[in-house]
Amino acid sequence: MKEKILEFLAQSKGSYVSGEHISEELGISRAAVWKHMKALRDEGYTIESSSRRGYMLPLEADVLIxxxxxxxxxxxxxxxxxxxxxxxxxxxxxxxxxxxxxxxxxxxxxxxxxxxxxxxxxxxxxxxxxxxxxxxxxxxxxxxxxxxxxxxxxxxxxxxxxxxxxxxxxxxxxxxxxxxxxxxxxxxxxxxxxxxxxxxxxxxxxxxxxxxxxxxxxxxxxxxxxxxxxxxxxxxxxxxxxxxxxxxxxxxxxxxxxxxxxxxxxxKSSLIGRDIYVISWSGKVPAKALDISGEGDLVVEYEDGSVERVISGEVSV
Ligand code: BTN
Structure with missing residues (x-):
């Protein structure tokens, strides 16, 4: 029910929905609506309320439904x-x-x-x-x-x-x-x-x-x-x-x-063309990132000129 109420408020984000309307649409009492609103607020949702206009989720609320x-x-x-x-x-x-x-x-x-x-x-x-x-x-x-x-x-x-x-x-x-x-x-x-x-x-x-x-x-x-x-x-x-x-x-x-x-x-690579370090069990080895291969490996060139495909793991800049 809490999720239904949230869904309801989310549909009219930025405008008030009356407690009466919610209670009629969801077939629950006004007191139950109030109780669920309190539970939602306790969970951290910002729900504005006005005694005349009802309840509202602010326009900027980012609610996952x-x-x-x-x-x-x-x-x-x-x-x-x-x-x-x-x-x-x-x-x-x-x-x-x-x-x-x-x-x-x-x-x-x-x-x-x-x-x-x-x-x-x-x-x-x-x-x-x-x-x-x-x-x-x-x-x-x-x-x-x-x-x-x-x-x-x-x-x-x-x-x-x-x-x-x-x-x-x-x-x-x-x-x-x-x-x-x-x-x-x-x-x-x-x-x-x-x-x-x-x-x-x-x-x-x-x-x-x-x-x-x-x-x-x-x-x-x-x-x-x-x-x-x-x-x-x-x-x-x-x-x-x-x-x-x-x-x-x-x-x-x-x-x-x-x-x-x-x-x-x-x-969109942040590494290709840059000097990086390849981090392996033997330590941090300086290299240049050349490309990403068709198989998804990182192609690097070490300082001695050797080129290697790094299959997985950590690299740093
Ligand atoms: C990393 O950069 O070290 C990986 C972070 C991965 C975080 C996500 S959040 C959703 C999923 N659940 C987790 O516990 N971790 C991943």
């Missing part, structure tokens, strides 16, 4: 089943728990993560309402060694989606998206596989949307769309990312063709 995403989304299977959680430890961990029974393309979406995970056991700061915290369960019929390209497809999808809204994001191979040189989005791909066959992939995407204050250790290296002047709603970003992703992902899974995604990773 799964049914709104479902009805606007133009995909065949990606995001067609949505598991929405107001608060969860990590959408990736939740997606892994449900993966074996979940349909291909199931989306796990949360308003808040209490233990968001980054790569290399790092934490991912995921404040309530401030970003897109989502994970897709994917069940591609491809060999496990071909799965790493899916991370690049996800990065290309985020960059293309943001382009639709006028944000010129760069891709830092293999899985960071930068805006104005700072990290805007991270991708964490986890896989359960046998030697020859993938059981499932959980593709986690975190995009900072409206965060204005980051923890001290992230202040100089992270940013959000709002901080860079892009006022977007999470719903619109999610829809755009899923649509871009489905097109490129389906092409790859069906025909092995990742050329569109890899082309975008090249075109």
């Amino acid at each position: 799964p049914s709104e995403i479902e009805s606007r989304l133009d995909t065949e299977f990606v995001g067609r089943h949505i598991v929405f959680l107001e608060s969860i430890d990590s959408t990736n961990d939740h997606a892994k728990k449900i993966a074996s029974k979940a349909l291909d393309g199931t989306l796990v979406l949360a308003d808040e993560q209490t233990k968001g995970k980054g790569r290399m056991d790092r934490a991912w700061s995921s404040q309530k309402g401030e970003g897109v915290w989502m994970s897709l369960v994917l069940k591609p019929n491809i060999a496990p060694h071909r799965a790493s390209v899916i991370t690049l497809i996800a990065g290309a999808s985020v960059a293309r989606a943001l382009e639709r809204f006028g944000a010129d994001a760069k891709i830092k191979w293999p899985n960071d998206i930068l805006l104005e040189g700072k990290k805007l989005c991270g991708i964490l791909t986890e896989m359960s596989a046998q030697m020859e066959r993938i059981d499932y992939i959980v593709l986690g995407i975190g995009i900072n949307v409206s965060t204005m204050e980051f923890p001290d250790e992230l202040r100089d290296i992270a940013t959000s769309l709002k901080r860079e002047g892009h006022l977007l709603e999470r719903r619109d970003i999610i829809i755009a990312v899923l649509e871009e992703f489905e097109r490129m992902y389906s092409a790859y899974v069906k025909t092995g063709d990742a050329s569109e995604a890899i082309g975008i990773c090249r075109e």
Whole structure:
């Protein structure tokens, strides 16, 4: 019922809806309407109220309503089943728990993560309402060694989606998206596989949307769309990312063709042409980033002139 009320208010964002109207439309008492409004406010939603005019969600409110995403989304299977959680430890961990029974393309979406995970056991700061915290369960019929390209497809999808809204994001191979040189989005791909066959992939995407204050250790290296002047709603970003992703992902899974995604990773690369460090178990090795190969590897040239394809891992500038 709470979600229905939220949906109702969201439909008339910026204008008041009377308590009487809500109670009639949803078949609940005025007292119940009041109780649900209180619960929503306690959860952190800003709902304005006036004794004469009723209740209103402010025009700038960014409320995530799964049914709104479902009805606007133009995909065949990606995001067609949505598991929405107001608060969860990590959408990736939740997606892994449900993966074996979940349909291909199931989306796990949360308003808040209490233990968001980054790569290399790092934490991912995921404040309530401030970003897109989502994970897709994917069940591609491809060999496990071909799965790493899916991370690049996800990065290309985020960059293309943001382009639709006028944000010129760069891709830092293999899985960071930068805006104005700072990290805007991270991708964490986890896989359960046998030697020859993938059981499932959980593709986690975190995009900072409206965060204005980051923890001290992230202040100089992270940013959000709002901080860079892009006022977007999470719903619109999610829809755009899923649509871009489905097109490129389906092409790859069906025909092995990742050329569109890899082309975008090249075109929007923050590394190609720059001096970087390749970070491996043996330390940080200086190199120049030359290209991204057709298979999605980073082609680098070391100081001794040798050229190598870096298959996966960390690089820094
Ligand atoms: C990184 O850059 O280190 C990867 C960050 C990935 C964050 C996303 S947010 C949604 C999903 N759930 C998680 O716990 N992590 C990913």
